[in-house]
Amino acid sequence: MALDRKVAYIDLATGNIETRPIPLDVRKKYLGGRGLDAYLLYNHTEKGIDPLGPKNTLMISAGILGATLASASARTHIMAKSPLTDLLGSANMGGFFAPELAWAGFHHLVIKGKAKDPVYLWIHNGEIEIRDASNLWGKTVTETQWAIREELDDEDVKCAVCGPAGENLVRYANVMTGIKNSAGRSGMGAVMGSKNLKAVAARGTMDIKIAHPMDALNYNRRFIDQIVSAKVNQTQGTLGTPFIWGATNSWGGVRCRNFQYNQCEYADDIEPERLDEIATETMGPYHMTGCFGCQVHCRAQYKIPSGPYAGKYDEGPEYTSEGAFGGEPDCKNAVTVLTSNHLVDQWGVDNLEIGSIISWAMELFEEGILTSKDTDGLELRFGNDEALLEMIRRICFREGWLGDTLAEGGIQASEKIGKDSFEYLIQVKGMSNLHSDERATPALALGIATGSRGSDHLRSRPAIDLYHLPEEVLRKVYGNPVPYDGPLSSDHTSYVGKAWMVFWQELCYMGVDCLGICKYHTTFLGATLPNFEDWTKVLYYNTGLEMSPTDIWGIAERCYNIERLFNLREGLTRDDPRKGDTLNHRYFDEPCLRGAPDVIGATIDRKKFHKMIDEYYEHHGWDENGVPTPETLKRLGIDKEPSHLL
Amino acid sequence: MEPMGKVLMINYEKCTGCRLCELVCSVMHEGVSNPSRSRIKVVKWESEGLYVPISCQQCQDAPCVNVCPVKALSRDETLDFVEVDYDVCIGCRACVSACPFGAMSFDVIAKKVIKCDLCDGDPQCVRFCEIEAVEYVDADRVSVFKKRDAAQRLSAAQKEAAALQAQL
Amino acid sequence: MAIDTEKLSGAETLRKTRTYGKFRCHNPSCMGRLTPAAGEKQVRCPVCGMEFRVHWIRPDFPRIRGPVWDVNRRLAEEAAAKKLPKKAAKKEGK
Incomplete structure (x- = not known):
């Protein structure tokens, strides 16, 4: 039964692990996933704690329908106090991790304390083990996952990991799974990094009993019909989420040059159809991939066609990468978008946030609030693709004064940069906006x-x-x-x-x-x-x-x-x-x-x-x-x- | 005319890797969500984006049938598939070793061998695969479809070559 | 629990309102239905004059690929000259 999946409390400082059933009355109040995570967060953190300190509590969960016949019952939810906003941190990702966690016997993990040395959690059929991760520290998102599979000698292990950005406490680092699935908002990867927790690996072969199997099958068929009949999902299934960026850019609803403009003109090279055309090896209707159980298959697959990363395989880009690395910094170049997308996937940082922060810094540079002394000589101007790629690296590895400063997130960076830099920061509660322009909506x-x-x-x-x-x-x-x-x-x-x-x-x-x-x-x-x-x-x-x-x-x-x-x-x-x-x-x-x-x-x-x-x-x-x-x-x-x- | 018998036709180039086939298979047969008890499995090379669903081929001269020491495996006449008689099966897993595709599995929970039984003629993996990476077709049609695909590729290549030649 | 399996949900009943073969003009007050001829690569809104490049998801399913930049930019400039204070319009020109 989905309802017999447990909650585990894991204290990384003491190594103490306790598992408990989730009472039915709690389910009836909060169901599971994000809702129950919110309850757990409110109950397991004290007011005013440092989000990157040992007192923060990290929740990782599957929804109540995780791994069942609910169509795309694949979402993993992560929650903690956010190091970016000092308020609620919450992020959600697709892929295959949550179902595996559920088959391994758990719906909710409540992770407290800080491990002395890098560790990862190994969750397998009702058991949880804290394992040494010193050999994983410094590895990229995919390197980490493949190394864990090799160590455990099981190709079917699914992991939620933080990349180098999380280790370096970039305040908007992701928790990630697979090639590119990202719990990518509010810095949950930095919380993992702050706890010396490199990864959570799960593998399970425990039954989740379906209450009414034949009805569930029949209804799921009807549910899927409903979902795939939507025109929007048919479009997503061939072009992925970039189709939304393309459509929105068409009428002037996206951001360009840090919100100075609401349209990225003549952006033909980064239109979704164009991305599809140039990534011939992998994109197009049958070169899409899906999360667990999902028939929408909105995730494009591509190989970078040229440049220093030519031939690298990745997934996406999504709307966010179109906005973050194309429209907003005004770099209207498909290879730049695909390359940037690959870098953030490997290093594990929020594409949306990093694109916004770099574009903000570009405007500050053009306005003279940041100087080339601050950028160590980098011409951080709009439309400078190389500067964009360079800044992504500097931030993820906190290189140079500016890389280190921008890794702190917009509000803290604005305090260090001073002058009226805050006025240029397009944020709410310290988190950057999606690269859509809402002035007409x-x-x-x-x-x-x-x-x-x-x-x-x-x-x-x-x-x-x-x-x-x-x-x-x-x-x-x-x-x-x-x-x-x-x-x-x-x-x-x-x-x-x-x-x-x-x-x-x-x-x-x-x-x-x-x-x-x-x-x-x-x-x-x-x-x-x-x-x-x-x-x-x-x-x-x-x-x-x-x-x-x-x-x-x-x-x-x-x-x-x-x-x-x-x-x-x-x-x-x-x-x-x-x-x-x-x-x-x-x-x-x-x-x-x-x-x-x-x-x-x-x-x-x-x-x-x-x-x-x-x-x-x-x-x-x-x-x-x-x-x-x-x-x-x-x-x-x-x-x-x-x-x-x- | 004798019924031809239908088979699962898998086109891995279409597969999006979502594994819904594994889920519906385990629900159909065992009433549970548990891919380790599914008769079909999507084998993945995630770093290349390659996904290959593997299921029983219902071989004509089936190694599993041949190797079974107690003759628990036989061909079902109506649907033309290899069937396990659980009253006879002793769970020795000889068939698991013999299968060249790894399509005979051992269910560690029920403690029995499991394989595709075509869901009594309505394979659930086919019913749910929107992208049609798994289809249920008459056995003789499989090669016809493949011929058509090959012919299409050939003719496209020919046209391309002609266009290139014209440019010279 | 009495689950009425036959009854359509609100979302399901709305399926009949779906149309294929057309899309809406992107101008907010216009939003006119545009119906490009099969396979057509470009379409012009008869009401507001905006022009769009068309992509076909399927032979019966077109979508707006993007604006015809030169045309829509000119329309935008005309609107800007009418509506925007001079200072803002100047910024666009920089």
């Missing part, structure tokens, strides 16, 4: 401003808002499972009803993150994709748990509020430019200069934005400062946290 702007892990597109983005869907379609999506009869608008430049959309999407994404399935399998990029109502069936057939759509909605709300409580405890206040639900002043002050005629001149309206936040708080049952009211906490049964049920 208020709903998306609200989403990044309020995301619980800082600026992010996978926390609450109502992407279908861009499709101009008829109001009756919007009502069908956003009016369930709890009724909503307030205003909704098909116009994505409007502020009307957007607070509800963001609130709804937050709970929807929390739902999939608890279940452990992929966001491409829910209402993210397509209105016809499954959500709460559909999940009740997957949950029932696979685990036997009987829940209504509103039950799942309630769980998601509870989990989201736990995340909010954590952030408030760690210092979030509504209007704090560094730790609040705010946006960089450029969103309000600088109009869009490029793109479709109607996008030109767009800014976010301060007053309307403020009102939208008020509405959003109200939907949540939070006061005007964004603090859950006592009634809300009571309603959700979390008025006595931390309650230490686990």
